[in-house]
Amino acid sequence: MKIAVLPGDGIGPEIVAEAVKVLEVLGLGLEMESAPVGGAAYEAAGHPLPEATLKLARESDAILFGAVGDWKYDTLDRPLRPEQAILGLRKALGLFANFRPAICYEQLVGASSLKPELVAGLDILIIRELTGDIYFGQPRGRRTAEDGPFPGSEEAFDTMRYSRPEIERIARVAFEAARKRNKKVTSVDKANVLETFQFWKDVVTEVHKDYPDVQLEHMYVDNAAMQLVKAPKAFDVIVTGNMFGDILSDEASMLTGSIGMLPSASLNDRKQGLYEPSHGSAPDIAGKGVANPLATILSAAMMLRFSLGQAEAADRIEAAVKAVLAQGLRTPDIWSEGTTKVGTQQMGDAVVNAL
Amino acid sequence: MKIAVLPGDGIGPEIVAEAVKVLEVLGLGLEMESAPVGGAAYEAAGHPLPEATLKLARESDAILFGAVGDWKYDTLDRPLRPEQAILGLRKALGLFANFRPAICYEQLVGASSLKPELVAGLDILIIRELTGDIYFGQPRGRRTAEDGPFPGSEEAFDTMRYSRPEIERIARVAFEAARKRNKKVTSVDKANVLETFQFWKDVVTEVHKDYPDVQLEHMYVDNAAMQLVKAPKAFDVIVTGNMFGDILSDEASMLTGSIGMLPSASLNDRKQGLYEPSHGSAPDIAGKGVANPLATILSAAMMLRFSLGQAEAADRIEAAVKAVLAQGLRTPDIWSEGTTKVGTQQMGDAVVNAL
């Protein structure tokens, strides 16, 4: 079993190092190989996703990814910016199914912006389509406007699109996931305005016929953004497109107050996957040894379960994370009065000890 | 001064009736004429925006709008559905500038999902571009896919687009509004992925040169969805496109806990405007006399200020609304222990009395 380790930028290297430490101590004989990605790769090799890194990723069973991005690359041409690495990996490997759990940890209820009763026990799963939609649709660019209120002026444009099989496969992923949970799927669309999402709604409804044991509800994206704030626990599985999923999954993670704790997985149809924390590269705290490594460690657990067939080892990591929280250990992002503040490495060491 | 009164569906007629009552008592000699819109118009005239309604709207200085929509119209063909009326009015009248204040009323802090300290005193203004973007871009429809992972399959698509003058004029509206407030504009984009929003960011940055006294910050839409939850008071004016604005303005209204209190205005370059509550048609409570009319009454105040040059009368209405809240009167949506529950008409009467 081969793992591509891509630490990236900002706090990426620090948090990935802790996850690697945890994986090593399990003694599963995993072959891990590192390569640069994002801004670090641009500096080392002139491109955010160098050919060698992509080759390593393709040949691996799974990718353990840190984070990419830093203000200092903002002035680069778009194709050279760090985030192109993540878009490039998703597309090249066909990682169409993004799993983003939004869980509120019992001990961290107080860290949420929301009132405790609204988030205590929260456990929702956002499934975001990751290789279609307006992210990759062609054509796109600049041109002279032919319609709109100012024909003849300069305009920029993009294409939103989804084909039937792309919607079918992500809908199946959502219904299958709901079967293992509370058997409810909320499909988020904007069918009242967009052709793409009327089609999305139609196709999801057709696929649902194969899953009569799962409840399906449709919700407009603007309403979903409200209901997540009003009553997040009313959701079980949310399935949506790439653009709406980008917005809603970040909103949902922040609601939990535990964004430093939330892992994510992006899978293709061969169960090859990219695993990364839901949070970003946080360049402002990079190198200070204070970043929370738990989202990355939990991403490694998801990797063991989804791509490497090691569910038992995954369970062990998750139990160890719960144990360190119960011990009262907290990195600064989740620290509160009465708990013990620890740094990145101490937190990683504590998980290793709990194993 | 002529006002088109379009009550629409669900609770629309009840709440608009209260706003009309308030306007009449001011004795400004306003000429008010009603017409059907939305589902009500479909039933009366076979179309959600009949020619006569559109004509009335065009000839009026302002439109007082209730709400449209009901589950029972979900099976109609898209062009006949109630929400086409609102899209049609926006486009026909060129109502490109949507003002959506998100205010947390002192007495209603407890109604928010968020912890009181995060929303007490919240006063942000979302300015959403309303006639461009993927809402109206052409081409759109269904076709056979030429690219994407499944060429040859059926697909649906839409076009996102913005021209330079469309971005310039909404940016100016935002900077002007910020000048009268806390002098900060957050422009929300997705420049890291979309050509349209890289252009948006570039043009907003150019327009900003004319407003050196206003601070401009750029934020990705996914991050904005998070920051609204984490620290909403850090915003002053948010300006964004039609699609992102739809999502973020609803998220922000719900954060306040006062969505039944929030008005909105949609203006064109001649200051002609459509005024409506931020909430929807709530068919589940229609006809029960329990809907909160205050958002509509406050929309009428915005109308007086923005389209009819009656700032003083607008101030009077706003003061009257504050007075009834101070009296402890509450419709069920904002009721809490220790306050007095009233119905739609009683609330309208109380505002009239306070005037």
Ligand SMILES: CC(C)[C@H](C(=O)O)[C@@H](O)C(=O)O
């Ligand atoms: C960095 C960016 C391109 C990316 C996205 O929009 O998909 C990020 O926000 C994410 O959600 O992984």
Ligand SMILES: CC(C)[C@H](C(=O)O)[C@@H](O)C(=O)O
């Ligand atoms: C009804 C719908 C077309 C509309 C929109 O998406 O603009 C609504 O959500 C709004 O925000 O006014």
